[in-house]
Amino acid sequence: MARAGALRLLAGVRDGLSLADQAGALKALPPADQARAGRLAADVLRHQARADAVIRAYVSRKPSPPVADVLRLAVVEMLDGGGAPHGVVDAAVSLTRSLGKKGQAASGMVNAVLRKVAGHKGWADLPPQPMPHWLREPVAAAYGEDAARAIEAAHGAGAPLDLTPKPGVSVEGADVLPTGSLRIHGPAQVSALPGFATGDWWVQDAAAALPVRLLDPRPDERIADLCAAPGGKTLQLASAGAQVTAVDISPARLRRVAENLRRCKLSAELVAADALDWRPTAPLDAILLDAPCSATGTIRRHPDLPFLRDGSGIPALIDVQARLIDHALSLLPPGGRMVYAVCSLLPDEGEAQVAAALARHPGLVVETPDLPGTEPSWITPEGGLRTRPDCWPGRGGMDGFFMARLHKAGRGG
Ligand SMILES: C[S@@+](CC[C@H](N)C(=O)[O-])C[C@H]1O[C@@H](n2cnc3c(N)ncnc32)[C@H](O)[C@@H]1O
Structure with a gap:
């Protein structure tokens, strides 16, 4: 059942639906099968190019898309x-037969091909799934070919x-990372982990936890979290004792912030609004701007992303990021601080945005990070912090993020 579910999810991705969009598509399946279907579909997307290279060695004609998915799933x-x-x-032969007349006709070929694949040698030596060109070129230009690989x-x-x-919470079996996040290896059911029901922790990639550490919120500070949903950073700010206003344009996504706050017994003011129009009712001490972006730093978790995007939306994102930076700075009193963050691998959304903001705003300075557990090589020439999926290779990596702490000249300099 899980395999049939995985094939349905893969067909959905080919029709332009993300795996997250399809969360409800398998609700007829038991929860364990839903979870396995999601894992299998993600694994196929992560290794599609390698699976296709193996399949090509054994087929004489290109299979139809549904049959190709059955073969890829079995290969992976x-x-x-x-x-x-x-x-x-x-299982692959029965799944092929269930695809109707064309499937019946292809089932013999699927059986013969997969029997040969079973003895295939050299999987580990095949190159990993390449990033799409629109992403690979700027990534290789920015970090080098070895880093891209x-x-x-x-x-x-x-x-x-x-x-x-x-603060003070530990979870049995989890590694404590140098930056303070906890890491669990292998499949885990989040809601069954100790401390979930009592709200002792929330799911957040180690790199995603760094922007709030960089902002360094203090008790009772008034902090705006612009672009807040689903709320991992809101929870960090509230947990530090700050008075948080969490703004997000999506009321549906903001409901997830409310659920997360309730589970963790934390509070924040929630505002459904376009951050470009929002103004605080009382002076702010600090702003966190976790801007909408290409999310190309999260492909480890969202292997469907390269199949759903073609890079054409990036110029519009860059434009809105610059406008959000300018508006957020206008809300900040002299002497205030702001962290700008994006979960993107593209310097145009990170490093270049900060360089352009410094040129547009005389008196704005970057405060170079000195965060416990981070490495000096992550600090960029403009004083920001750049993480990549290949950071911490021995520990399991981290998402790609760029973040910079900006200080607006004023009181005391
Ligand atoms: C990168 S996600 C934020 C992740 C969040 N900070 C967290 O840690 O969980 C970007 C968010 O920006 C929101 N967004 C996009 N454009 C916006 C705008 N103009 N004003 C406010 N929110 C916006 C999206 O709805 C999305 O929830």
Whole structure:
């Protein structure tokens, strides 16, 4: 059932739906099968190019898209997941037969091809899934060819589960990362982990937890979290004792912030508004601007992203990021501080945005980070912090983020 569910999710991705958009599509399946279907579909997307290279070696004609998905799923299960060939091949043959007349006709070919694939050698030596051109070119130009390959390898490895704990909380079996996040390796059901029901922690990639650490919120400070949903950073700010106003343009996504706050017994003022129009009712001490972006730093967790985007939306994102930076700075009193962050690998959305903001705003300065657990090589020439999926290779990587702490000249300099 999980395999049929995975094929349905893969067909949805080919029709332009993200895996997250399809969260409700498998609700007829038991929860464990839904979770396995999601994992299998993500694994196929992470290794599609490698699976296709193996399949090409054994087929004489290109299979139709649904049959190609059945073959890819079986290849990835056997060669990457170590699935027992007999069970995987039998399941693939029945899934092919269930595809109607064309499936019936293809089932013999699927059986023959997969029996050969079962003995295939050299899977581990195949190059990882390449990033699409619109992403690979700027990534290789910014960080070099070796780094681009290392990032692709990290995308293929997927992501562990990271948690941000409330102060003093530990979770049995989790590694404590140098920056303070907790990391769980291997599949885990989040709601079954100790401390979930009591709201002792929330799910947040180790890199995603850094912008708030960089902002360094203090008790009772008035802080605006612009672009707040689903709220990982709102929870960090509230947990530090700040008076938080969380603004997001999406009322539906803001409901997730409310749920997360309730579970963690934390509070914040929630405002559904375009941050470009929003103004605070009392002076702010600080702003967190976690701007909408290409999300290209999160491909480890969202392997469907490269299949759903073509890069054409990036200029519009860059434009809105610059307008959000200018508006946020206009809300900040002299002497105030702001962290600008994006979960993007593209310097145009990160490093270049900060350089352009410094040129547009005389008196604005970047405060170079000195965050416990981060590495000096992550600091960029303009004083920001750049994380990439290939950082911490021995520990399981981290999402790609850029963040910079900006100080508006004023009281005391
Ligand atoms: C990168 S996500 C934020 C993640 C969030 N800060 C967290 O840590 O969980 C970007 C968010 O920006 C919101 N957004 C996009 N454009 C916006 C705008 N003009 N004003 C306010 N929110 C916006 C989206 O709805 C989305 O929730």
